[in-house]
Amino acid sequence: MSDYDRTPRPSFLKGLLFIAVIAVGVALLAMFVLSQRSSEGPLVISEEPTPLAVDVVVADVQSSLALDEKFTGIVQPRRSSDLGFADGGRIAALNVDVGDRVTDGQILAVLDTRALRSQLASAEARVNEARASHALAMNTVERQQTLMARGHVSQQRVDEALAQAATADARIEAAKAQADTLRVQIDLASITAPYPGVITARNFDEGAIAPQGAPVFALVETGSLEARIGLPANLASTLEPGQVYTLQSDNGPIDARLRSVTGVIEAGQRSVTTVFDITDATTVSAGAVVRLSLSRDVEENGLWLPVSALAEGQRGLWSLYIAVPQDGGWVARPGLVEVVQSDGERAFVRGAISDGDRIIIDGLQRVAPGQAVAPRPAPMAASYSSEG
Numbered sequence: 001m002s003d004y005d006r007t008p009r010p011s012f013l014k015g016l017l018f019i020a021v022i023a024v025g026v027a028l029l030a031m032f033v034l035s036q037r038s039s040e041g042p043l044v045i046s047e048e049p050t051p052l053a054v055d056v057v058v059a060d061v062q063s064s065l066a067l068d069e070k071f072t073g074i075v076q077p078r079r080s081s082d083l084g085f086a087d088g089g090r091i092a093a094l095n096v097d098v099g100d101r102v103t104d105g106q107i108l109a110v111l112d113t114r115a116l117r118s119q120l121a122s123a124e125a126r127v128n129e130a131r132a133s134h135a136l137a138m139n140t141v142e143r144q145q146t147l148m149a150r151g152h153v154s155q156q157r158v159d160e161a162l163a164q165a166a167t168a169d170a171r172i173e174a175a176k177a178q179a180d181t182l183r184v185q186i187d188l189a190s191i192t193a194p195y196p197g198v199i200t201a202r203n204f205d206e207g208a209i210a211p212q213g214a215p216v217f218a219l220v221e222t223g224s225l226e227a228r229i230g231l232p233a234n235l236a237s238t239l240e241p242g243q244v245y246t247l248q249s250d251n252g253p254i255d256a257r258l259r260s261v262t263g264v265i266e267a268g269q270r271s272v273t274t275v276f277d278i279t280d281a282t283t284v285s286a287g288a289v290v291r292l293s294l295s296r297d298v299e300e301n302g303l304w305l306p307v308s309a310l311a312e313g314q315r316g317l318w319s320l321y322i323a324v325p326q327d328g329g330w331v332a333r334p335g336l337v338e339v340v341q342s343d344g345e346r347a348f349v350r351g352a353i354s355d356g357d358r359i360i361i362d363g364l365q366r367v368a369p370g371q372a373v374a375p376r377p378a379p380m381a382a383s384y385s386s387e388g
Contacts, residue, residue: 049372050372051329051330051372051373051374052363052366052367052371052372052373052374053373053374053376054323054332054360054362054363054367054373054374054375054376055360055361055362055363055375055376055377055378055379056323056358056359056360056361056375056376056377056378057305057306057309057358057359057361057377057378058356058357058358058359058377059303059353059354059355059356059357059358059359060303060355061301061302061303061353061354061355062301062302062303063299063300063301064297064298064299064300065297065298065300065302065340065341065348066295066296066297066298067295067296067297067298067341068293068294068295068343069235069293069294069295069296070291070292070293071229071230071231071291071292071294072229072289072290072291073227073228073229073230073247073276073289073290073291073292074227074228074287074288074289074290075225075226075227075249075278075284075285075286075287075288075289075290076225076226076227076228076286076287077197077220077221077222077224077225077226077286078221078224078225078226078277079195079197079220079221079224080197080218080219080220080221081194081218081219082215082217082218082219083108083191083193083194083215083216083217083218083219084191084210084212084213084214084215084216085109085111085188085189085191085210085212085213085214085216086188086212086213087111087185087188087189087212088209088210088211088212088214089111089112089113089189089209089210090111090112090207090208090209090210091109091110091111091112091204091205091206091207091208091209091210091216092110092111092112092113092206093109093110093206094108094109094202094204094205094206094216095107095108095109095110096108096109096199096202096217097199097202098199098200098201098202099198099199100198100199101196101197101198101199101222102193102196102197102198102199102219103193103196104193104194104195104196105192105193106192106193107190107191107192108190108191108192108193108199108216108217109190109191109216109217110189110190110191111189111190111210113186113189116182116185116186116189117186119182120179120182120183120186123175123178123179123182124179126175126178126179127172127175127176127179129175130168130171130172130174130175131172133168133171134165134168134169134171134172136168137161137164137165137167137168138165140161140164140165141158141161141162141164141165143161144157144158144160144161145158145161191216191217193219194219195219195221195223196221196222196223197219197220197221197222197223198219198220198222199217199218199219200218200219200220201215201217201218202216202217203215203216203217204216220286222281222286223281224277224278224281225277225278225281225284225286226259226275226276226277226278227247227256227275227276227278227290228273228274228275228276229273229274229276229290229292230266230271230272230273230274231271231272231274231292231294232270232271232272233265233271233272235294235296236261236263236271236272236274237261238294239258239261239274240258241258241259241260241261242257242258243257243258244256244257244258244279245257245258245276245292247276247290247291247292248290248291248292248293249284249288249289249290249291250288250289251283251284251288252283254278254280254283254284254290255278255279255280256276256277256278256279256290257276257277257279258274258275258276259275259276259277260274260275261273261274261275262274262275276292298340300340300348300350301350302340302348302349302350302351302353303348303349303353304343304346304347304348305320305346305347305348305349305359305361306345306346306347306361307342307345307346307347308361308362308364309359309360309361309362309364310337310339310347310349311364313336316338317336317337317338317351318336318337318338318339318349319334319335319336319337320334320335320337320349320359320360320364321333321334321335321359321360321364321367321369322334322335322353322357322358322359322360323358323359323360323373323375324358329372330358330372330373330374330375331370331371331372331373332360332367332368332369332370332371332373333369333370334369335351335352335353336351336352337349337350337351337352337353338350338351358375360373360375361378362378
């Protein structure tokens with residue numbers, strides 16, 4: 001007998017034992033599944049999903065939109081000037097510095113005028129000399145006229161005396177004009193404040209040679225401030241010059257009187273410039289940003305919705321879901337709208353919405369087209385009415 005024939009073979013009893021082990025395992029698995037039953041009975045897979053509870057608002061489409069638009073401007077001094085000397089010269093004194101407040105007519109700086117005053121004294125002396133010559137010429141005229149009356153001189157001698165007197169009178173006027181010119185130059189050798197304001201720049205020090213017309217100081221008016229605001233032409237035409245309007249700044253409201261509307265549309269901004277005078281210049285500083293709020297009605301069908309009801313779509317449109325009745329329940333139907341105006345946490349939209357539609361306003365990430373939903377009124381639904 002070969003070695004192969006001596007190898008032991010599995011017996012019939014071992015096969016039965018293997019089948020029994022398999023049967024016990026299946027039974028234990030079945031018992032485990034049955035043990036997972038709920039208290040209400042065995043686990044059953046529902047054929048219809050439970051509707052998703054969603055908050056909705058009832059659409060109330062309005063025919064017009066009240067837009068509250070804000071326009072920005074900058075507060076600036078009504079007047080500002082770069083002050084310098086009409087003629088150049090050495091600066092003798094600077095009486096103010098940056099940040100100093102000055103009054104109308106206050107002397108801010110002066111040049112060295114010693115040479116000009118010396119020239120003025122000489123010119124005044126020439127005026128006196130010319131007057132003396134004129135007096136002598138007039139006496140000569142009187143004597144010549146007396147002699148002519150007695151027949152001792154001819155008319156020509158009288159005419160010559162009159163001509164000399166006229167020449168002396170002209171010399172007086174010339175000397176006086178030269179003296180007046182020097183007085184003006186002395187007056188222009190000082191810088192005076194043309195209006196009340198504050199010094200914002202100083203470009204020279206004492207002893208420096210200031211060129212003719214070079215800015216020595218920069219002066220900004222403090223008593224009068226204005227704000228220039230660009231508006232669309234249709235809105236600018238509704239404003240009334242002389243009327244007081246309220247502007248908003250970072251420090252609060254500011255009253256400003258409308259001085260003028262240019263009426264000319266600027267090519268770059270496509271707006272009309274309006275100029276407001278700040279009634280109380282102490283309430284705001286030059287350079288502050290101010291805003292003017294204006295309301296206007298736009299003929300536009302739509303309604304206000306919370307931004308949570310919108311999801312960004314394509315081509316500038318936005319998507320939303322409307323709960324519509326179907327087979328005794330409600331399902332979510334998608335729709336597209338266009339945002340006309342945004343105002344913080346809400347937006348005015350127009351599009352595929354009708355009066356009475358129940359618009360889902362939250363949980364859009366959980367909603368799919370055709371999904372069964374259970375609509376319920378949103379707690380703050382009244383805040384999204386047409387009144388805003």
